[in-house]
Amino acid sequence: MLSKKTKYGLKALSYLASLEDRQPVQIAEIAKHENISQKFLESILLTLRKSGLLGSKKGKGGGYYLIKDPKDILMTDVMRILEGPIALVPCVSLNFYEKCEDCPDEATCSVHKLMLQVRDSALTVYRHNTLADLIK
Amino acid sequence: MLSKKTKYGLKALSYLASLEDRQPVQIAEIAKHENISQKFLESILLTLRKSGLLGSKKGKGGGYYLIKDPKDILMTDVMRILEGPIALVPCVSLNFYEKCEDCPDEATCSVHKLMLQVRDSALTVYRHNTLADLIK
DNA sequence: TTAATACCCTATCGATTTGATAGACTATGC
């Protein structure tokens, strides 16, 4: 299940991308427009800023804004930042690989085999979608 | 992330499918072979039995066994029984649909649009995999 | 018929995660 953090983050990014200009937008405006708890959104936007997707400006007239063009923001990156691994199981994760302690052999593991396919199919989707695609 | 319940359930099903005959297999044997907590596995096998994938036999010589041929057991069914919805968000779920309370319009929701594609890609994988495919 | 076997069911428990809130701090612009 998708976490609310990811859901809200996606909505916030989409909202920013939908605006014509790239002027800073206040947290409060985003929260209100997308029906999100403002304080919770604060921490999410902070994450997005620290990972380089958003810029911020303090003080009057401040807020958050997209750094890159929406068509250059891949969903693979967004999902990994917000949700973490795309794979459903660590042993098939590209960026967050971990060996399963209970599984003696990945090559013959039925779960591994199935989850590998699921990961690839999800990756394909995320790689073919940019932020610009989501707001069309 | 895939729950251990699903992971263990898949492993147990695979183990049963890998055996030549369809004689009842004791919980203890499955648990030992797959490195699973026996008590936890009990509840999982119970779920699988109640949903019609497994049969059980009590008393001496009892255990669990597959009811259908492995090639007739679709991963869509297995995943829905063990993990629940295949969709990452209720508003794109076929079997567990729920409206998002915060989202005013699904048609224009960017999250909805993305998650619909992810669901379809996962469904395609699960529909093309039977239990027989996993143990090849 | 009886006793062993093995599935069935309920309850509980600690750990972790999640979503949300509060409050103080800091930088900016007028």
Next chain:
DNA sequence: GCATAGTCTATCAAATCGATAGGGTATTAA
């Protein structure tokens, strides 16, 4: 220097997860 708006830390209730304990019940072999 004061209002504005992002930044950071701490906390918290609720839910979920994985696991465990312990007794109940049906079946079978002897």
